[in-house]
Amino acid sequence: GENVEQHPSTLSVQEGDSAVIKCTYSDSASNYFPWYKQELGKGPQLIIDIRSNVGEKKDQRIAVTLNKTAKHFSLHITETQPEDSAVYFCAASISNFGNEKLTFGTGTRLTIIP
Amino acid sequence: DGGITQSPKYLFRKEGQNVTLSCEQNLNHDAMYWYRQDPGQGLRLIYYSQIVNDFQKGDIAEGYSVSREKKESFPLTVTSAQKNPTAFYLCASIKTSGRAGDTQYFGPGTRLTVL
Secondary structure, eight states, X not given: OOOEEEEOSEEEEETTSOEXXXXXXXXXXXXXXXXEEEOTTSOOEEEEEEETTOSEEEETTEEEEEETXXXXXXXXXXXXXXXXXXXXXXXXXXXXXXXXXXXXXOOEEEEEEO | OTTEEEEOSEEEEOTTOOEEEEEEEOSOOSEEEEEEEOTTSOEEEEEEESSTXXXXXXXXXXXXXXXXXXXXXXXXXXXXXXXXXXXXXXEEEEOOOSSSOOOOEEOOOEEEEEO
């Protein structure tokens, strides 16, 4: 089955700097890659996603890049703010039109230092 | 949390007891999922259901059971056969659109502690 590795497990950046979180996946058939943000004691919230027919997607300060050849995708957060502090999870799925089974990475705890 | 409710938020259980976690959604979503979250291990899939009266095992189904009698409800029972049930349990759902990559929306979670 699919295996997703996520790095780093913890990340601290100064407010205003950029943060990058990287994930690799094992199954070349995976075609959907969402990123979730989870605040303490809450359920994960989708922040951005990308499908395998796209190399990059951006939404304001957040961007995701996908390298299908290397089986690698990354989350980029620019101009970080204190409210960006949370745990971030990447995921991958072999999307089969209604049979969505996500495999998650182990998470990155991002801390923004004021 | 987008119309997915989980109850209770905190649950305490004695060893040897079965306990049922509730998950309800009013989003008219088709598929529903249960995940378990442990520190440092991300989310692992327990069971999922694409339609009413049908469900499939995920990666860690042993010691758990589910039912899907109504589209909006997908309760999870943690049985006494689950060796290490203390964890944070998350329910999710999606509206299947017939295209690749439908978004999973998560509930707020239930924290189960076995005493």
